[in-house]
Amino acid sequence: MKAVGFQMIFARGTTFLLALIGALLLGICLLGELINFNRPSIDIPAARPNQSARSYEWVARRLAVIDATRSSRSTFNLVYTLNTIVHERMVNYDDRDNQVISIFSVSLFDNWLLWAAGRIDPRRYRDLFLLDPHLALWRGLGMCGQSSLALVGLLNERSIRAGILGLDNHVVAWAESGDNHDYVIADPDYGVVIAANLAEIKSKPALIDQAYQNVLAAQADYPPYDLTFRLPSEPEDEPVGGYRTKLRRLLHAAYQNASEATKYPAGVDNSFGETVAGQRYFYIAKWAIPLAMLLPALVILASRPFRLWRRKLDHSIQSAALHLLPRDKI
Known part of the structure; x- marks a missing residue:
C-alpha cells in the first residue's frame, strides 16, 4: 500500500512539474507573439x-x-x-x-x-x-x-x-x-x-x-x-x-x-x-511541446467533475437500493 501511495504521489508531482514548465513555455510563446506584433x-x-x-x-x-x-x-x-x-x-x-x-x-x-x-x-x-x-x-x-x-x-x-x-x-x-x-x-x-x-x-x-x-x-x-x-x-x-x-x-x-x-x-x-x-519544425514544436506538457494535467482537471459526478451517482444508487430493500434486510 505504501508503494502504491508513493507511486501516486510521484505521478501527481511529475504531472504538476510538467504542467508548470509547460505553462511557463506557453507563456513565453504568447508573450513572443505580442512582442512580434508590435x-x-x-x-x-x-x-x-x-x-x-x-x-x-x-x-x-x-x-x-x-x-x-x-x-x-x-x-x-x-x-x-x-x-x-x-x-x-x-x-x-x-x-x-x-x-x-x-x-x-x-x-x-x-x-x-x-x-x-x-x-x-x-x-x-x-x-x-x-x-x-x-x-x-x-x-x-x-x-x-x-x-x-x-x-x-x-x-x-x-x-x-x-x-x-x-x-x-x-x-x-x-x-x-x-x-x-x-x-x-x-x-x-x-x-x-x-x-x-x-x-x-x-x-x-x-x-x-x-x-x-x-x-x-x-x-x-x-x-x-x-x-x-x-x-x-x-x-x-x-x-x-x-x-x-x-x-x-x-x-x-x-x-x-x-x-x-x-x-x-x-x-x-x-x-x-x-x-x-528545419526551422519550420522548430516553430511548430515551440507550441506543441508546452501543450503536450500541459495535457496530462488538463486531462486530470477535466476528469475531476466526471469523478465527482460518478461518486454522487454511486451514492444515489446505493441510497435508492437501501430504500428498496425491506427494513428487516437492512
Missing part, C-alpha cells in the same frame, strides 16, 4: 557609409499599400516592388562579433526552442538565415542569402512562385513573372531585377551591366578598405583595381559560372540545407 525597430549599424536602411514600420506600411492595390498590379510589378522594399530595409552586414551577435541570433521570445538549440550547438543554430520574412525584415541585417530568403517569403505569401538561385559567390532570388520569361532574377542585396532567366543572362552578358549600372555607378563613394577587394580566383600579387571594376567582374563571374542545378525549388523551405528547412 516590435520596435533595431538601430542597424551601417556596413558602409553610403548604405542606410528604412525602418521596419516603413516596410509594414508599404506592404499594406501593396496588398490593398494587389488587383491592379502585374506580377512583375509585385516582384520589382517587393525586391525594392527588401533592398531598402536590409543592410548587408556579416560582422558577427559580440556586439551584434544578439541581432543575428533567434531570441528567447521569438522561438525558445531555437534559442536553446543555439546555446547547445552554436555553430549550427545560433546565426541563422531566418525563414520568416517579417522577422528577417525586422532584424534588418544579413548577407545576400538572407535578403533573398526574405524576398522569396514575401512573394510566396502573395501566391507568387519563387525560390533561391545560388550563383558563384552570390545568392539571388528567382520568381515566375507571368510574362514571356519562365522566371526573372531579383537581387534584393543590390535592389536589381533582371527581366530574364539565367540562360538568357548567360547568352547576353550586357544584361548584367544594364541591370546593375546604377549600382556600379555608386561604387566611387566606397571607403578605401573596399579598394582592396579581390575575387576568390585572383592571385595575391595581382594589382588591385577600383572597387567598381572588381564588382563588375564579380557579378559577371557570378552569373556566368552559375547553373540551373543551383536553382532551388519554389519556397523558402527548400533553401540552404536542413537547418533552414
Whole structure:
C-alpha cells in the first residue's frame, strides 16, 4: 500500500512539474507573439557609409499599400516592388562579433526552442538565415542569402512562385513573372531585377551591366578598405583595381559560372540545407511541446467533475437500493 501511495504521489508531482514548465513555455510563446506584433525597430549599424536602411514600420506600411492595390498590379510589378522594399530595409552586414551577435541570433521570445538549440550547438543554430520574412525584415541585417530568403517569403505569401538561385559567390532570388520569361532574377542585396532567366543572362552578358549600372555607378563613394577587394580566383600579387571594376567582374563571374542545378525549388523551405528547412519544425514544436506538457494535467482537471459526478451517482444508487430493500434486510 505504501508503494502504491508513493507511486501516486510521484505521478501527481511529475504531472504538476510538467504542467508548470509547460505553462511557463506557453507563456513565453504568447508573450513572443505580442512582442512580434508590435516590435520596435533595431538601430542597424551601417556596413558602409553610403548604405542606410528604412525602418521596419516603413516596410509594414508599404506592404499594406501593396496588398490593398494587389488587383491592379502585374506580377512583375509585385516582384520589382517587393525586391525594392527588401533592398531598402536590409543592410548587408556579416560582422558577427559580440556586439551584434544578439541581432543575428533567434531570441528567447521569438522561438525558445531555437534559442536553446543555439546555446547547445552554436555553430549550427545560433546565426541563422531566418525563414520568416517579417522577422528577417525586422532584424534588418544579413548577407545576400538572407535578403533573398526574405524576398522569396514575401512573394510566396502573395501566391507568387519563387525560390533561391545560388550563383558563384552570390545568392539571388528567382520568381515566375507571368510574362514571356519562365522566371526573372531579383537581387534584393543590390535592389536589381533582371527581366530574364539565367540562360538568357548567360547568352547576353550586357544584361548584367544594364541591370546593375546604377549600382556600379555608386561604387566611387566606397571607403578605401573596399579598394582592396579581390575575387576568390585572383592571385595575391595581382594589382588591385577600383572597387567598381572588381564588382563588375564579380557579378559577371557570378552569373556566368552559375547553373540551373543551383536553382532551388519554389519556397523558402527548400533553401540552404536542413537547418533552414528545419526551422519550420522548430516553430511548430515551440507550441506543441508546452501543450503536450500541459495535457496530462488538463486531462486530470477535466476528469475531476466526471469523478465527482460518478461518486454522487454511486451514492444515489446505493441510497435508492437501501430504500428498496425491506427494513428487516437492512
